[in-house]
Amino acid sequence: MTRELWFKITTARRELDPEGRFSHPVPQADNLPDPDATEVQSHEFKKPDFQWIHDDDSEADERYIQKSFAIECKRLGAPTKSRxxxxxxxxxxxxxxxxDPRWKYGRGMAEGAMIGxxxxxxxxxxxxxxxxxxxxxxxxxxxRDPRGWQERSVSRLGNSFRRExxxxxxxxxxxxxxxxxVPLKAKRSVHPAPKCAPKRRRTPR
Incomplete structure (x- = not known):
């Protein structure tokens, strides 16, 4: 599902921003390096599902100029067969x-997004x-958005919170x-590579 969403986002970006002024989203990439840290931090290796990485022209300090709008995707519904x-x-x-400071999704930004x-x-x-x-x-x-639930469409919600x-x-x-x-597409079967026939040992003469 996230993979299909990626293609939809790419199509929408080309239609809404044909000149590429707002860069483009990046799937499954590490968080940006933390400009407040003097050495590599563990949260820099965390990977939001999508990041919209861009330059903040209002930022005077070059260390802080690059920002990332983070998007995380999850399924919603009843527990799976594996509980x-x-x-x-x-x-x-x-x-x-x-x-969570161990993840720091959306660090340096005032907003982020969840897709369910x-x-x-x-x-x-x-x-x-x-x-x-x-x-x-x-x-x-x-x-919840005043328009309420949107069947077969997109419902919009939101919340705010403080963080460290x-x-x-x-x-x-x-x-x-x-x-x-929406009917789920059957997964394409991936055929394993054919095994090579074992080499025949030479009989010593």
Missing amino acids: WRLNEQYVVGGMNRFR FIQNMEFEAISSAIDSDSKRIGFDRIS FPITPFRLFHLWLDIRD
């Missing part, structure tokens, strides 16, 4: 990475589960894509 709790992971393995792929369950049930897990680790309830690194407070936008009626 992976999707809604809980949206919070602890998604939202919290924008607040709704696979099953009703909107309200997912929202209730997200609010419960958010409260458990100290997040305020996610506010700049910029704080931080605003996180949430885009929930309803894909419950």
